[in-house]
Structure formats: C-alpha cells, structure tokens
Amino acid sequence: MPELPEVEVTRRSFSQPITGARIVSAQLGKPLRWPLGCTTDILVGQLIHGVRRRGKYLVLQLDRGVLLIHLGMSGSLRFESTPQAARVHDHFELKTTTGTLRLNDPRRFGAVVYSMSEAADPAQKLLGALGMEPLEGEFHLAEFRSGLKRSSAAIKQVLLAGRLVVGVGNIYASEALFAARIHPAAPADGLGVQQVKRLHLAIIDVLDRAIRSGGSTLRNFSSAAGVHGRYQNLAQVYGRAGEPCTVCEATIQMIRQGQRSTFFCPKCQPLRGVLPR
C-alpha cells in the first residue's frame, strides 16, 4: 500500500500527538519481516522526541536510539488518543502517555526495528544504501542524471530500486514516467537530457500532489487518523489498462516488469525515436 506519499501522510497524521509522549508499553503480535532487535522493556519509559521519514521508513527518535517502522505492502498505522480494541492483523502496539500507536499489516511484509542509533546496525543496514530524498533540496538534477547514466536497466526498475532516489513505488513510477513521456522499459543510461529533466520534475510533482491528496487508497490505505487518500482518482495510467489516455486517447497498456505491473500510454511514451514536445 504505501509509497512515499502514503508514508508521509501517515507521519503527518500522528507526529504531533505522539511527539513528547513517553512509552508506557510495547507489544508484538505475529512476527513481522524482521525482529524488533530488542526486548520490548527497552522501549518502556523512553520519550518520543519526534517522527521523521527516510524513504518509506518512519523513524521515531527516542531517548536512547531510534524505532524504525516500515509499512511493507499492506501495513497501516493507527494512532488512538483514547484506547480502542485491537483488530485482526494488529501486530505491533506502542502505548504512550498520549495515545496508542498500532501497526496493522495483513501480509506482514512490514517491520518495526529498534536501533541504538541511526548510524548503528540494524538502522544503518536498512537506511544506509537509500538514495536521495525526492522532496528535499538534496534531489539534484546533476546527481540524478549521473546516477541514471550508471545503469543500463529499465528506467522503471531503477526508480523502484530506490538506490538513486527513494520513495517512488509501483504506482508513482508509472505516473511519473507518464508525466515525463518516457517509456518504462527505456534503458536508464539511454535517456536524453530533456527526458531526465522532465523525469526529475515529474517525480517531485507526482509525489507532492499525491501527498496533498492524502495519498492513494487502492485497497485500504488510511492515515494514522483513519483518513483515506484521494490520489487514485488523479492517476493518469496506474490501474487504467484498456482505458483511453487522458492526453491522446490511445489505449493505456499494462506490461510486466520484474513481476510488477507497469502502466503506460504507448503513444505518449514511445520506446524509441523523438519524443513529442
């Protein structure tokens, strides 16, 4: 469910109420993707100083260390100021002095991981190889361009890998490539200057608009406050195979890349040749 916009929307929805709270108890349910990395009593008593985001990870800054939360494919967080009953697939619960944070994750690809610091393992191992933050000043065009030059893989795959730029998942990769009029199977190192420029802007624009729309709710995403996203209504290609392109009315196509679905307009995003301006 969650790409960068959904994670950021989630962060904003509970960061304020949980910041300054003290952890009262922590409880694990069924095993998630990785072990917590500490006993739950290590967490008890620690103050939560803030919630940041790095790529698709949420980083809770504690007195002694950090708590990383990843939503995987199907995870979502709920923050309840007044305690509610636990639900099916709630696999992590953090009771604090201002409310209870719960991770609900049917597929359990998500994770909650404690680390003594961000620079130490396991945080370093998880965050260390991540690419540039697309919505921060660090997302420089020149660096993006030189990174793309270093890979002959399909551009869609390079975006998904997150080594160059983070947060662009399966939905927004298709959307950004459509906006930039680039075929998803085009080799990254074969893109022209103008294409790279358009893609750089498109990534920023697509993610920013998705955040402002509250993210995408395809199945069941909602913020920690329970609010659903609306970006799926703005999607130009994702999930629209067989429907007309909003620009040229050609039929949107779906292909498989690395066992994931990719959606694109064959006319607006030609594989080779000069692109329309």
Added chain:
DNA sequence: AGAATGACCTGCTGGC
C-alpha cells in the same frame, strides 16, 4: 559487479 529472479505472507477477485 550489475541485473534478473525468488521469496516472504494474507486477502481479494475473477473465471470456471
């Protein structure tokens, strides 16, 4: 070394 594949899990949908 980079690129492609398999694996992890559960739930839902569509076709027979």
Added chain:
DNA sequence: TGCCAGCAGGTCATTC
C-alpha cells in the same frame, strides 16, 4: 456456491 489461480502499494537474498 465453491475452488483455484493470479494478483496486490516492498525489498532483501540468491542466482545468473
């Protein structure tokens, strides 16, 4: 109605 194959927003380890 019931069953089964296929698909789902991520990412790591393994293989080529």
